[in-house]
Amino acid sequence: MREFIREQVSALRYRYPEGTSVKLFGIHDVPDGTVGVIDFIDDVGVVFIETPEGVRNVALNPADAGTRFVKE
Numbered sequence: 001m002r003e004f005i006r007e008q009v010s011a012l013r014y015r016y017p018e019g020t021s022v023k024l025f026g027i028h029d030v031p032d033g034t035v036g037v038i039d040f041i042d043d044v045g046v047v048f049i050e051t052p053e054g055v056r057n058v059a060l061n062p063a064d065a066g067t068r069f070v071k072e
Contacts (some may be wrong), residue, residue, distance in 0.1 A: 005045065008045060009045045012041055013041050021037055022037070022038060022049065024051070025069070027058060027060070030051070030058060035051065037051075045061065046061050047061075047069070
């Protein structure tokens with residue numbers, strides 16, 4: 001199981017390296033379409049995103065229902 005998680009995190013980091021611009025959707029208190037930048041992805045796959053609107057460290061678990069982000 002740990003190897004699977006490691007592979008998933010590695011793929012996520014490859015697809016969304018630090019500094020990648022993304023649009024956010026379905027996140028509480030963040031308007032849909034807000035543009036943010038990937039800050040980092042931790043070892044369990046939680047994605048930390050910073051936005052210029054002052055929302056700092058939006059933390060997204062890829063398994064969270066209804067939340068998503070796409071490359072800008």
